[in-house]
Every structure is written in C-alpha cells, then in structure tokens.
Amino acid sequence: MVKNLKNYKEEFKDIPGTRVFTTELARKGYHLNQFCMSLMKPENRKEWLADEKAYLDGWKVTAEQRDALLARDYNRLLELGGNIYYLAKVFSTDGLSFVQAVSTMTGMSVDDYKAMMDAGGRSPDGVRSIKEGT
Amino acid sequence: MAKISAGVATSHVPLIGVGVDQGKQDEAYFKPIFAGYEWTKEWIKKPETKPDVVVLVFNDHASAFGQDIIPTFAIGCGEEFSPADEGWGPRPVPTVKNHPDLAWHIAQSLIIDEFDMTIINEMDVDHGLTVPLSAMFGQPEEWPTLVVPIMVNVVTYPIPSGDRCFRLGQAIKRAVESFPEDLNIQIWGTGGMSHQLQGPRAGLINAEWDQKFLDDLTADPERLCQIPHIEYLRETGSEGIEMVMWLVMLGALTNPKELHRHYHVPASNTALGHIVLENNP
Numbered sequence A: 001m002v003k004n005l006k007n008y009k010e011e012f013k014d015i016p017g018t019r020v021f022t023t024e025l026a027r028k029g030y031h032l033n034q035f036c037m038s039l040m041k042p043e044n045r046k047e048w049l050a051d052e053k054a055y056l057d058g059w060k061v062t063a064e065q066r067d068a069l070l071a072r073d074y075n076r077l078l079e080l081g082g083n084i085y086y087l088a089k090v091f092s093t094d095g096l097s098f099v100q101a102v103s104t105m106t107g108m109s110v111d112d113y114k115a116m117m118d119a120g121g122r123s124p125d126g127v128r129s130i131k132e133g134t
Numbered sequence B: 001m002a003k004i005s006a007g008v009a010t011s012h013v014p015l016i017g018v019g020v021d022q023g024k025q026d027e028a029y030f031k032p033i034f035a036g037y038e039w040t041k042e043w044i045k046k047p048e049t050k051p052d053v054v055v056l057v058f059n060d061h062a063s064a065f066g067q068d069i070i071p072t073f074a075i076g077c078g079e080e081f082s083p084a085d086e087g088w089g090p091r092p093v094p095t096v097k098n099h100p101d102l103a104w105h106i107a108q109s110l111i112i113d114e115f116d117m118t119i120i121n122e123m124d125v126d127h128g129l130t131v132p133l134s135a136m137f138g139q140p141e142e143w144p145t146l147v148v149p150i151m152v153n154v155v156t157y158p159i160p161s162g163d164r165c166f167r168l169g170q171a172i173k174r175a176v177e178s179f180p181e182d183l184n185i186q187i188w189g190t191g192g193m194s195h196q197l198q199g200p201r202a203g204l205i206n207a208e209w210d211q212k213f214l215d216d217l218t219a220d221p222e223r224l225c226q227i228p229h230i231e232y233l234r235e236t237g238s239e240g241i242e243m244v245m246w247l248v249m250l251g252a253l254t255n256p257k258e259l260h261r262h263y264h265v266p267a268s269n270t271a272l273g274h275i276v277l278e279n280n281p
C-alpha cells in the first residue's frame, strides 16, 4: 500500500503538534527509552528518585536527553527520541496519571485539559495538516 | 471443527481496568463507560455464545517488551501469561490461560500462509490484553475462556498497514477453521478509538470519524482496509492507529452483522469504542 517510503515519512512531519515514532527516532532514543524501561523495577525507581543524576550516569543517554529528563520536558524528550509509552514510566514514577502528564505537553493547565476532555476532546479541525491549515 | 462465532472489539484504556479493580463502576465518571458493556456481559454468558477460546489481538505498551525486541506480528504459544507489572504492581486479575495446541496450530498455519509470526512462549500481558477481559467478564476467580494472544506492533513505525492486518485476520480464520477440535472461537480486536497521548495536539478526539469507522465494519470493510496510516494519524490522533488491530478481527469474520455498539467520550484521554459482530459464514 505504501509505494514511496520518502513520501510516507514526509507526510508525518505535516501533522501539527505530533511526533510519529519512526525508525530515526527509535534509533536516536534507544538508550533513553531503555532507561525508562528500567523504572519498571521498584528497586530501580527507588534508586532513581534518591539521586536522578547519579542514576543517569549509568545510562548512555545524551546530554540533551539528560537535561530534558531532569526537567521533565516531555515535548523535548519526544523530539530526542523518547516514546510516550516509555516516558510514561518516568511520569508514573513521579505519581502522575496520563491525563496529568499529557496535559503538560499541551501548554494547558491540568484542569483546563480535563475540562476539554470532558467536553468531547480536542477537535481535529485546524490541526490535521500544517500545510493545508485544515 | 473449530468455528469463529463472533468478533468483539473494544478500546483497552487502562482506566477501565482501574474502574473494575477499584470498584468504581457506579461513580458518575465511570457509569456511562460501563453501561455500554452491560449488554455484552449478558450476551457472552449465554451457553450458545460463551467462547471456549478468544483469539485476542492487542499490542504491548512497553511492558513485556522494551526496544530490545520489536516483533511486527507475534503469537503467544505458552501455556499461560501473567498480568504485567506496568510500574504500579500487576493488576489483581487472574492468570491468562492459553490453548497451546490451538495456538501452535495457528502459528504453523500462519507461517505456511506467509505470515512470518514471532512465536512467544514467555511474556507478561499488559492492559492491552487484560482490560478487554475485565470489561467483558468483570472480576471472576478464573477467566471463563482460554485466550490465544496475537500481538501487533503499533508503536514503532512502520507498523503494518490496515490491509495487511485484515489479511492476517483472513489467515487466522483459515487457521482456526482447520483445527479439528470442536471449539467456539471468538476473535477480539482491541485498542483505539481516536486518542493522542503526546505533544501539543494531545487530547484529540474525532467522534464523527470513529462512528463512520464503526458503521463501515459492516457497511464497507474494503474502505477501512484502504485507510493509510497518515489518515489515522491526522484524523484520530497518534494513538488512534491502534484501530488497525480491529481490522485483524474484521478479516477473520464473514458477512459480519452488528449486534451491539457502545461509544463514549472521554475515558481519560480516549474515545472509548466497543462493538459486537456476529459471524455469518
């Protein structure tokens, strides 16, 4: 069905406020995402919470990924190859729900984000395509 | 012979599991979420509908597998699968029991049919598999059905196309129908519907698109097979792509007839969809 890999991936970049987890991002984010996976173990969560910087020293994450992790800058982490299901291990360890963590990426307060969801969610109108503005 | 009697699709939002595990079904937020499963809970109990085995299509959410191994299509052939610890302890739900002879038979048949499956004997199963069971069966001591898990990668792109998923479903049908034991089989598709969990566009919901998708499961399956990834991404949010797993279910059915439908927004960040389809071979 996909005839042209270049066009296939080019189109992904045309979606506003969205990062599709492509092979490039998977390559870039490998150690970052595997670090996130390590937080599935309670003993690792304890160690991470006790001293985040020291814990990260044991992982081959880049300086940029490290800074973004310490700052819990999830949009930046997505850009640096983090995937949301992996990053979820970080915000769950912080005691945040998906709704709470996801709202931080939208520039909205948690309450405003929740109110938007209760009212039916974000409309796709205007956020389908950057080029078309639809 | 084994026969597929029905298809069931449902979102597998973790919050549904929270609602069941913590007994919140009667709270105002949860009431409309669970109301739409009441019909199915009654239907699935009836002796003439109760499945012996569910072939359950789901995806792992960085629970059993990290980035170390990323199978595109996989099948669970081990005897049983424990609920995964997704970071806050495993869900208090029964161990999932497989029908390993059927699973191995399906694996063999699919590979001969040119679907090069990864065979998994050991894995823990996350909310993608256990939440649909809780939605349909509540909190039993043991799950009232055996489960053959089919796993699809819908996280790391490129993921399989909708059409490829549909054809996997057709191959599953051929596999099941060539298994000699008399079994009532259901095929379940899980995940979706519209939702986006990442980036500034998070929270996207497209009820109109979702409803049309539900309509066309019976009205125009061919259209659904031709939907490209980019349309799911634009119209239903980055995580709406999970709906390709519904097409595996659809491929395993013949002339499906809609018996029941449920749609509700929101379940946390997600548009919840659920449908029951009768198989009419």
Ligand SMILES: [Fe+2]
Residues within 6 Å of the ligand: B012, B059, B061, B128, B191, B192, B242
């Ligand atoms: Fe999912």
